[in-house]
Amino acid sequence: MHSALACVGPSCTVAAASNSSSAGLGAGTAEVGPITASSGVPFLKGPVAQGISGSCVFLAVFITISQITWHLRNYNKPKEQRYIVRILFIVPIYGLASWLSLLSYDGYIYFDTVRDIYEAFVIYNFLSLCFEYLGGDKKILMAINGLPIRGSWWTFTCCLSPMYYSSGFLRFCKQATLQFCFVKPIVATLTIILYSQKKYEEGVWSPKRFYLYQTIMYNFSISLALYALVMFYHATRDLLKPFDPILKFLIVKFLIFLSFWQGVFLAAAEHIGWLKKASDSDHQGVLAKGIQNFLICLEMVVAAVMLYSAFPVRPYMKEKQVL
Secondary structure (H helix, E strand, C coil): CHHHHHCCCHHHHHHHHHHHHHHHHHHHHHHHCCCCHHHCCCCCCCHHHHHHHHHHHHHHHHHHHHHHHHHHHCCCCHHHHHHHHHHHCHHHHHHHHHHHHHHCHHHHHHHHHHHHHHHHHHHHHHHHHHHHHCCCHHHHHHHHCCCECCCCCCCCCCCCCCCECCHHHHHHHHHHHHHHHHHHHHHHHHHHHHHHCCCCCCCCCCCCCHHHHHHHHHHHHHHHHHHHHHHHHHHHHHHHHHHCHHHHHHHHHHHHHHHHHHHHHHHHHHHHCCCCCCCCCCCCCHHHHHHHHHHHHHHHHHHHHHHHHHCCCHHHCCHHHHC
């Protein structure tokens, strides 16, 4: 204040103008300068993205919780409906975990671990539901045992046409699907341990980092599980017809398998430069993970509607309630 009063004359005016101009440029630079991914992806960390994703998640949760409530109010076939209810809970868990990951970039790996473990639980319950629909292992084996395996290029069975369904085939379908239920939680837990020791970085494909090996293990495990589910569906599709299996299989593929490959694609896109980081100092994989979580929040609305159609409560309602 005193220096301002002490300065009088043209030179002071020029200096003040110069200082004012410099301050203005500095302020302008602060406003329009790049926002780094490490401090938050501009759009994904902003209120608009968080509001949109949060609205979609809570809409999906509302739809799913309403459906779960209807199943519990009409709990007339508990052996089937317990698996259905467990499958339906994937929407709240998946959606909320993804949304919380957007709100807290530093803690995303812990929310992702919860999501990963529940994925494995859903696969187990889906396969158990299919077996429950058909009356268990023995009835399924009695129905398909000795039938010829249909040759198809899509299932790589074009060369197996002389072979027949047997107990070994059914065992393969169960074991190949359920291995995912063991691999997923183990790898997810290992990821947290290595992350705490700074040996895991999201989206870093270096052989010195665990992300590369995690992706390979997940990819092999998830592909094998998907193949086994497809083979099981081809073997039992005639038996499953009364239960409208196509939409059920599609929603599981959409939720578990496609979301995984979506994440891998985004991580690869950032690695090769399709998704640009704001600066070289930004952490690799943060942008891809943020986009993945944002997309999952939006996709949960579609998933909730698909699940509502795939697992309706109407077949479990008593005649008076239906009317």
